[in-house]
Each structure stands twice: as structure tokens, then as C-alpha cells.
Amino acid sequence: MSILIFTELADGKFKKSSLEAISYGSKIDGSAPVVLAVGTADETSLAEAGQYGASKVLFSSQEQENIMVYSQALLKAIETTGAKVIVSVKSALADAVMARAAGTLKAALIGNVTELPDTTNGFVVKNSIFSGKAFAKTEMKSEVKFLQIKKNVVEASPEGGNATVENFNFAADAMGSSIIETQKASGQLSLPEADIVVSGGRGMKGPEHWQPLLDLAQALGAATGCSKPVSDLDWRPHHEHVGQTGVKVAPNLYIACGISGAIQHLAGVNASKVIVVINKDPEAPFFKAADYGIVGDVFEVLPKLTEAAKAL
């Protein structure tokens, strides 16, 4: 089977989730996938795709993240490689790019895939639905298939050698769109990619009280998140909003501080491996979804955790 991986770059390198997508692709039938990388990166970092099972990287250097251009790159790469299975991670960027390509090719697309496909009888994938509250086994019937895998469901550990890197050119057409301005918080850990997330809710009482939470996040090397009311109230930036209508995270560790655990919030965090809840109300629903809980005042508990984390 010819397999193509659509990857994402950050700070000149593959995102961790994209390395997971490459690993996943290399395990479908054992054949080495080709990787498409669009954006800015250096060649040494790109060659690392080989350590996760890729044979070759097609690299299209683009200064700006334009969805139309990215999807044209993907379509051209599919045409060049004759790929029948296209894999990406599940993310807002990949959603937009994979959708345009699948729509053009009239191909099936399944998102939030959690396991390798079962090809014993057709092509069947398992995917998470209802924001992680259930799973479906879905048969894909078109000749070309698009799969978006959920973050943190495959282990990406380097082995193998380097991949060859080829510059990849195609006719780009932004279709009348232009990016006027990009604002990106720099030097911050990416929330959807993070291994550890420390998140705050209305129980944090106001933006001026966030420091104890930021201190713990720093001590753990964690990204920070928040509940919807917190971003609605502008206590924290919108891209930190976690939940059914926000970022869906899948870290190894999620620490919720002063968040009640409404079902819509849980929908964004239920793929976390371990959940810690700190809440002064012993009846807070979040404890039912937690692995470890502390009933107490966040402002007393957080400094203790930070101190212990610094001592690690």
C-alpha cells in the first residue's frame, strides 16, 4: 500500500504529534510511508522522519500557513506518490487541509482514529466519537482513504535511519485569500501537543490570581489551559480554552484547579492518561472523572505542589 503522511511543523521541526502520525503510517502494512512537510524547517530535522519509519520527505517551503496552498501541496503529493492511504493527526490545521483534499478526490475521511486499521476484511478503523464518550468501528469504502489519528494514541520512539529529503514544488493558488497578520505566543508550550497540562477554572477567582498555577506549570514543564468561562471572561487567552467547544487535549497528566468538571469540560480532557483534580468542594463532579483528587483551596494546595515538583 502506498501511504502518505501529512505532517505539521513548529519551530523548524516536526511536531511530536506528527511523528506519531509517521509511526502510525509505518505500521499499517509495514511499508515505509512518504512524508509531506509544508512550512519552514531545516533539512536535518526533516530527515529525522526516517527514524520513525518514513522513507522520504517531500518538503515544500512556505512562509505562511495558508490552507488553500497547503491542501494543493497535499493533492499534488498524492498525485506524485499515488498514495492510497493518507494519514495526519487530528488538529484544526489538518482538518482544514485533509478535508479539502478528500473533498476534491471524493474520498472517505475518518477523524479521531485510535487504533491501526483492521484490513482482514475491507478497511476498518476505530475512532473516538461524542468527544471521547464512545467509539465506533467504521468501514471505509472509497479507494483513497484519509485518516486523522488522535494525539497520544501511538508511541513515537526513534529507531531506524534518516529519510531522504526532496524539495517539492507545485503551482500554489491562495484563491484570493491573503494573511495580513499572524499572532503567535512565542516561547510557550503548545497546549494540544503538551505532555502535561495545568488548567484553571472559575475557582481561580480572577486573572490576577493565576501566578500559583503558572508556577506549578513551570516547575512541571507543563502547558496551561482553562475552562470556557475563564476565556469568555478574558481572564486567559481564547486558545487556552479546553473542552467540547475548545481545545481537546490528550496529555499524560492533566491537573484541574478550581474547575467543577461540567460534562462539556470533561469532553475535552477525557483522553488524558492521568487526571488530577483540586477543588474545595468534595461534591465537584470532576472527582468522578479523576485518578487523584485533593479537596482543598487551590491557593493553599498549588504552592505545596510547586514546592514538591521543584524538589524532583
Place this chain on the structure above:
Amino acid sequence: MKILVCISNVPDTTARIAFEDNNTKFSKNGVQYIIGAYDDYALARAVELKETHGAQVTVLNVGLADSEPQIRKALAIGADDAVRVDAEPTDSYFVATQIAAYAEGKGFDLILMGRETTDYNSGVVHGMVAAMLGLPSFSPVMELTVEGSKAIISKEIEGGKQKIETAIPAVMGCQEPIAEWKIPNMRGIMAARTKPLQVIPAVGSALTGIINYELPPAKGACKMIPAEEAGTLIKLLQIEAKVL
């Protein structure tokens, strides 16, 4: 201006998820249905644009007759007319095919919908529709203004946002804070009863089929740590849970 707003009819975000017929069918028993949370934002922005710029707002739903209360609600919120494509919305490709087939040649300036549905969370219908119609697409869109034949949008990217100027027509997947959710008022509800709702047949077929469903394994008990000994949690996370 002509705006098409595509809405999904989905279980309420607090609905209990269960399956029947040997786990091959979603159990609608006792489940309250709503307009998809993100679609509601798209609808609210379309109605605001109608108020400020003047626009004809059409809502479209791919669904069976049980979607009609939600379609009427969209009309009550301020859409002018509605179309229901009479079919079960079986997969993203199928839904996108219906939207593109309806919109083709009708001169919509904007096709708006939520960034994803809150049932299957695929988040790809907007991109597919745009590809089928040869239009640009953007998602997740957090701000949208229209100036003549151009739209200015703010789109979320990982860790920040992009400001984009684009030619319209265009397709957009919307999310907050693009607009505040709107609640229909009495006048709107009365008016909605007589607004046109056209039912049309579906075209084409889905490319996927669900074989069966399963629920995640039940979560084990939560281990409680006394607040005074909060620091010991860090050790447990390191040694027992092995996540540090």
C-alpha cells in the same frame, strides 16, 4: 448578500450516550436534540450580518423529519427560509455532497457552519464543501466582517491567531467568540411558523459505514490525598502513575 448556514441536529452536550440493537445503533431514547453548539455561533453571526448589512439567510440541515424543531428554532432566531435534505447524515462526505449540490449556482456569498459537529467531531464538512464548489475555506473562524466583495476574518491557529483577508464567496467553519448565542424571542417563534421550509431529496451516497459502537471502560476510583499532604501527590505521580 446571500448567506447559507448549515446546521446539524445533535444530542444535547449533556446527553447520556448509549447504544442499542447489539451496539449497532445510537439510542435516541430520552435524548434531547439541539442545534450543534458551533453551528449556533455561525447562525448567530449570519443573523447579525443580516441586521447590519442586509442579507437573505437560508438554513440547511441534512436530516430526517425529527430535525424540524431545530430548523424552526433557527428560523425563529432570524433565518429567512430553510431547506432540509431528507436523509440521515451518515458521514462527512455525504453531508458535504448535499450542501455543495444545493448551494451550486445559487449565488451564496457566504456558506457558514460550525467548525465541527458535537457528535462525530469530524470538523471537515466545511473544507469538503469548499473543495467541491472550488471556493476558499477557513476554520476555525473567530471573527468575521464583510466589506463589499471581501471578508476580513480572524482564525485560530495553534497558540494564536491569523488575520486574513479573502475574496468571497467562501466557506467558513465558525467558533466563539464570532457572535453570542441567540435565544429566539416570542415574535421570532411566531414568525418562524410560516417561514418556508423546503424538503428536498438527497443525492449520492456515503463512503463509510459504521459497523458497531462501544463505550469506554469505566473509570477506576479516584485516590484522595489530604490537602495538608498535597506534596505527596507529586511523588505518587512520579512513582505510581509514572507520568512525571
